[in-house]
Amino acid sequence: MPFVGGNWKMNTDLASSVELADDIVAGCAAFVDRCDVAVFPPFPYLQVVGRTLGHHGILLGAQDVCHMPAGAYTGEVSVDMLLDLNVKVVLVGHSERRHVIGETDDLINAKVLAVLDAGLDVVLCVGETLEQRESGRTKEVNVHQLMAGLRAVTPDSMEQVTIAYEPVWAIGTGRTAGPDQAAEVHRVLRASIGDLYDDDISESIRLQYGGSVKAKDAAGLFARPEIDGGLIGGASLDPEQFKAIVAAAVDAASQEQE
Numbered sequence: 683m684p685f686v687g688g689n690w691k692m693n694t695d696l697a698s699s700v701e702l703a704d705d706i707v708a709g710c711a712a713f714v715d716r717c718d719v720a721v722f723p724p725f726p727y728l729q730v731v732g733r734t735l736g737h738h739g740i741l742l743g744a745q746d747v748c749h750m751p752a753g754a755y756t757g758e759v760s761v762d763m764l765l766d767l768n769v770k771v772v773l774v775g776h777s778e779r780r781h782v783i784g785e786t787d788d789l790i791n792a793k794v795l796a797v798l799d800a801g802l803d804v805v806l807c808v809g810e811t812l813e814q815r816e817s818g819r820t821k822e823v824n825v826h827q828l829m830a831g832l833r834a835v836t837p838d839s840m841e842q843v844t845i846a847y848e849p850v851w852a853i854g855t856g857r858t859a860g861p862d863q864a865a866e867v868h869r870v871l872r873a874s875i876g877d878l879y880d881d882d883i884s885e886s887i888r889l890q891y892g893g894s895v896k897a898k899d900a901a902g903l904f905a906r907p908e909i910d911g912g913l914i915g916g917a918s919l920d921p922e923q924f925k926a927i928v929a930a931a932v933d934a935a936s937q938e939q940e
């Protein structure tokens with residue numbers, strides 16, 4: 683089953699987060715038996731968005747989490763707090779946290795382990811910058827981020843893991859990696875997961891593509907068997923676009939089954 687997430691980033695306010703969640707329920711609830719759909723609102727709105735999502739099967743996600751369980755960590759949010767709010771899935775290692783906030787591979791790995799330990803699902807984000815791509819380091823950078831993020835993750839917990847390939851040069855820029863470019867990196871990531879774990883895990887793990895995905899690009903990307911869904915930023919703030927992207931994932935999955 684494909685997996686499409688909407689990362690709202692630092693957008694919406696109290697009223698518009700409820701409105702957006704309502705619209706996403708109206709547009710996407712009919713797809714949740716054929717596609718996992720998650721939204722990742724800002725922390726302050728998790729509770730109200732969770733209530734709005736109700737029991738329609740759309741998953742509540744968090745954009746980040748603290749690696750420590752509790753205590754003197756001013757400004758941080760723990761996995762237990764997320765569990766209290768019925769969060770099911772957590773983004774870790776988004777490029778904006780790596781490159782804007784300065785999170786290291788070690789911190790990202792600690793967050794992945796904290797999320798898995800709590801029984802939540804994780805979307806581990808990886809991706810190269812433009813400079814790294816242009817200097818021929820795409821494969822090396824993505825494999826490094828993958829292996830560092832998954833350090834000490836047991837085969838049993840890999841069921842809780844999704845990987846999002848998000849080339850930094852395509853995020854929020856309107857530049858999307860073409861289906862071939864995305865599929866090529868997805869193959870590399872899948873092969874590395876096979877080396878780290880086994881063939882079953884590398885075949886079953888879901889790899890999302892993210893980076894300026896709009897409704898018009900979704901069908902082309904999801905038609906590639908290497909790509910199991912998307913992590914959507916800007917377009918997830920528009921319920922019609924988001925619905926069309928989820929519908930494209932459902933269509934692609936049904937065609938793959940034929």
Ligand code: PGA
Nearest residue numbers: 853854893894895915916
């Ligand atoms: P974008 O963001 O779709 O706005 O490029 C994607 C992401 O950062 O997850």
